[in-house]
Amino acid sequence: MSNREIRYRDALREAMSEEMRRDPSVLLMGEEVAEYNGAYKVSQGMLDEFGPKRIIDTPIAELGFAGIGVGMAMNGVRPIVEFMTWNFALLAIDQVVNASAKMLAMSGGAFGNPIVFRGPSGSAGQLGAQHSQTFENWYANVPGLKVISPSNPYDAKGLLKSAIRDNDPVVFMESEVMYGDPGIVPEEEYLIPIGLADIKREGSDVTLVSFNKMMKVALAAAEELAKDGISAEVIDLRTIRPLDIQTILRSVRKTNRVVVIDESWPYGGISAEIAYRIQREAFDYLDAPVRRVNGADTSMHYAPNLVAAYLPDPGKVIKVVKESLYLPS
Amino acid sequence: MAGTKTKAAADKTAQFDKQQYLDWFTLMLRIRRFEERAGMLYGQQKIRGFCHLFIGQEAIAAGAISATRHEDPYISAYRIHGLGIAKGITPNAAMAELYGKATGCTGGKGGSMHFFSKEHHFYGGHGIVGGQIPIGAGIGMAEQYKGTDNVCLTFFGDGAARQGALHETFNMAMLWKIPVVFLCENNGYAMGTSVERSSNVTEIYKLGLAYDMPSASVDAMNVESVHEAITEAVARARSGEGPTFLELRTYRYKGHSMSDPAKYRTKEELEEYKQRDPIVQVVDTIRKNNFATEAEIEAIEAQVKEEIDACVEFAENSPFPDDSELFGDIYVQTDYPFLTD
Numbered sequence: 001m002s003n004r005e006i007r008y009r010d011a012l013r014e015a016m017s018e019e020m021r022r023d024p025s026v027l028l029m030g031e032e033v034a035e036y037n038g039a040y041k042v043s044q045g046m047l048d049e050f051g052p053k054r055i056i057d058t059p060i061a062e063l064g065f066a067g068i069g070v071g072m073a074m075n076g077v078r079p080i081v082e083f084m085t086w087n088f089a090l091l092a093i094d095q096v097v098n099a100s101a102k103m104l105a106m107s108g109g110a111f112g113n114p115i116v117f118r119g120p121s122g123s124a125g126q127l128g129a130q131h132s133q134t135f136e137n138w139y140a141n142v143p144g145l146k147v148i149s150p151s152n153p154y155d156a157k158g159l160l161k162s163a164i165r166d167n168d169p170v171v172f173m174e175s176e177v178m179y180g181d182p183g184i185v186p187e188e189e190y191l192i193p194i195g196l197a198d199i200k201r202e203g204s205d206v207t208l209v210s211f212n213k214m215m216k217v218a219l220a221a222a223e224e225l226a227k228d229g230i231s232a233e234v235i236d237l238r239t240i241r242p243l244d245i246q247t248i249l250r251s252v253r254k255t256n257r258v259v260v261i262d263e264s265w266p267y268g269g270i271s272a273e274i275a276y277r278i279q280r281e282a283f284d285y286l287d288a289p290v291r292r293v294n295g296a297d298t299s300m301h302y303a304p305n306l307v308a309a310y311l312p313d314p315g316k317v318i319k320v321v322k323e324s325l326y327l328p329s
Numbered sequence: 330m331a332g333t334k335t336k337a338a339a340d341k342t343a344q345f346d347k348q349q350y351l352d353w354f355t356l357m358l359r360i361r362r363f364e365e366r367a368g369m370l371y372g373q374q375k376i377r378g379f380c381h382l383f384i385g386q387e388a389i390a391a392g393a394i395s396a397t398r399h400e401d402p403y404i405s406a407y408r409i410h411g412l413g414i415a416k417g418i419t420p421n422a423a424m425a426e427l428y429g430k431a432t433g434c435t436g437g438k439g440g441s442m443h444f445f446s447k448e449h450h451f452y453g454g455h456g457i458v459g460g461q462i463p464i465g466a467g468i469g470m471a472e473q474y475k476g477t478d479n480v481c482l483t484f485f486g487d488g489a490a491r492q493g494a495l496h497e498t499f500n501m502a503m504l505w506k507i508p509v510v511f512l513c514e515n516n517g518y519a520m521g522t523s524v525e526r527s528s529n530v531t532e533i534y535k536l537g538l539a540y541d542m543p544s545a546s547v548d549a550m551n552v553e554s555v556h557e558a559i560t561e562a563v564a565r566a567r568s569g570e571g572p573t574f575l576e577l578r579t580y581r582y583k584g585h586s587m588s589d590p591a592k593y594r595t596k597e598e599l600e601e602y603k604q605r606d607p608i609v610q611v612v613d614t615i616r617k618n619n620f621a622t623e624a625e626i627e628a629i630e631a632q633v634k635e636e637i638d639a640c641v642e643f644a645e646n647s648p649f650p651d652d653s654e655l656f657g658d659i660y661v662q663t664d665y666p667f668l669t670d
Contacts, residue, residue, distance in 0.1 A: 027474070053474070058501065059497075059500060059501065059504070061497035061500065061501065063463065063493060063494050063497055064463045064466075064494060064497025064498050064500070064501055065463070065497075065501065066463070067460065067462070067463025067464050067466070067467060067494060067498065068463050068464075068466050068467035068470055068498070068501060069467060070463070070464050070467055071404075071452075071463065071464035071465060071466060071467020071468040071469075071470065071471065071481075072467040072468070072470055072471040072474070073467075074452055074464070074467070074468060074471075075402065075452075075467070075468045075471035075472065076471055076475060077470075077471040077474050077475070094457060094460055094494075095460070095463065095464075098456075098457045098460055099455070099457070099460055099464060104658050104659065104660070104661065105438055105658045105659055106435065106438065106439045106443040106445065106453065106454075107435055107438070107439065107443070107445035107447075107453060107658075108433075108434070108435030108436040108437075108438040108439060108445065108658055109435075109436070109438075109657070109658040110435065110445045110446065110447040111445060111447060111452065111453070112661050114661075143659050143667075144659055144660065146660075166662075167661035167662070168660045168661050168662055195666070242665065242666045280670065
């Protein structure tokens with residue numbers, strides 16, 4: 001294996017380009033993906049290699065081009081639909097939830113929908129209320145969809161390749177603030193199976209569960225906790241639906257304590273599902289209630305102090321971990 | 330071609346051959362008798378859920394079928410029984426679907442609103458008003474991508490013409506010259522709201538003109554007019570010139586769905602349309618041109634009645650899907666770990 005360091009956006013581009021070379025039925029469509037080389041340069045150079053038939057600039061019409069993607073996916077084409085952000089994808093949620101996710105069921109198995117809806121998710125600085133949201137839990141609630149939210153270039157590439165090859169519709173969530181992150185990615189081809197979590201740091205006192213850019217918060221908190229002699233195991237979910245609950249349960253049986261770190265709002269969040277599953281499957285292993293650190297139960301504001309107050313950070317995680325360990329903070 | 334295409338109802342000069350008129354008559358009668366029986370069975374609670382009947386609109390299905398070929402994909406909304414049968418779904422598979430039986434065209438998964446048949450290039454019955462408009466364009470774009478000359482017929486109602494999805498799709502379909510024909514079945518009412526109460530723009534075909542799309546309205550009580558308009562539109566799409574928008578002016582004799590008493594319109598209005606009934610018009614032409622004797626017409630009627638009787642019996646005698654089908658057809662992946670607790 002020859003390794004080299006590439007950025008998150010390069011990993012995504014490699015995944016798409018490799019799959020497009022492998023399968024002529026794959027195409028990419030979205031706002032600014034072609035001539036502008038991608039709003040965040042994820043698709044840079046792809047128009048030059050694949051041409052305008054397969055790298056398609058769309059007008060600003062999320063509902064329309066998502067629906068066109070759904071129709072193509074019913075008829076032998078495998079589109080990758082890029083949303084400039086998942087905030088804008090709300091205009092297209094009818095097509096994702098009412099059409100794409102339901103097609104196989106409504107048609108009694110006649111028409112599937114092999115499509116990837118992808119784009120950045122979550123806060124990215126002082127962007128205010130409408131540009132700072134995460135929706136993994138919304139889509140993860142929907143049977144028929146698979147939901148992926150990777151935290152680093154290696155996972156992003158391996159999972160996007162699997163998503164493009166998958167025969168079911170996949171919602172794939174990235175992050176504006178991670179596109180420039182470097183990471184070690186092998187030159188050789190590899191795929192990461194959908195539905196497997198990854199233990200990014202082993203530990204024995206408490207389990208931290210997170211995904212996407214909140215993994216940075218979880219890992220930073222684990223580093224700090226280690227200085228206090230607290231050993232945190234950090235699980236990166238990578239796939240949100242289906243959820244790899246077995247990896248979480250194995251960890252809980254070892255650490256007996258869990259804190260979930262999730263950028264989304266707390267109500268009905270992924271932490272709630274994880275807490276339910278843990279109390280159902282590992283109730284007797286718990287030495288403390290399952291806890292969570294979420295984005296605040298409010299809309300994101302502009303002022304920098306309010307952004308900081310809204311988002312999970314290592315300090316907030318450490319405080320909750322110590323409460324979980326019944327230690328003074 | 331912008332403008333209104335109408336044909337005088339009194340004009341019964343045959344423009345097509347005998348077999349074409351007999352095929353139209355048989356198909357439209359099959360659809361009407363199927364729908365009449367479906368309405369009756371709904372009253373008997375043999376058919377449940379929502380049930381939207383196509384009675385009065387049969388010339389649209391018949392004129393589309395004669396103007397297209399088997400490989401041309403179709404997609405439509407939830408008033409779908411007639412178009413599905415026209416495209417090739419058998420009355421047996423259609424009636425069994427209304428009964429929710431395993432022998433239905435989607436195995437009892439879709440019901441009245443969601444007929445599908447891959448074999449017949451029938452991309453469904455869709456339940457979100459206007460949601461199928463971009464999907465239809467996508468199906469057509471896939472044909473373009475694959476390099477076929479197939480054309481997707483994308484049907485929707487007058488209510489759907491007010492959805493943003495239509496405008497977004499019209500724009501992209503023209504921009505990319507997608508091989509698609511958009512067909513608005515304007516039956517005058519979006520559920521209970523008339524076209525006049527929906528918009529200042531009551532000549533719906535004009536919406537296409539804003540996107541430079543060739544657009545026209547068609548007397549869709551007349552199957553010949555429907556056939557001619559769709560033939561022209563499909564030829565344009567096949568030759569790579571892109572989409573056409575046809576406003577098919579029609580009328581549904583029944584309410585929006587079985588639960589709608591249709592109090593928002595007058596008996597006189599309904600009677601006026603029944604005077605131009607699409608099946609009566611075709612039968613008149615058949616008689617006037619001696620394309621069939623009275624006995625031959627009666628034989629077709631008897632054959633259709635037999636088909637419909639048989640499909641009800643087929644549906645009655647078919648099994649419901651197995652309980653294990655609950656988690657079937659949600660994912661292509663066969664070992665998806667569903668939550669069950």
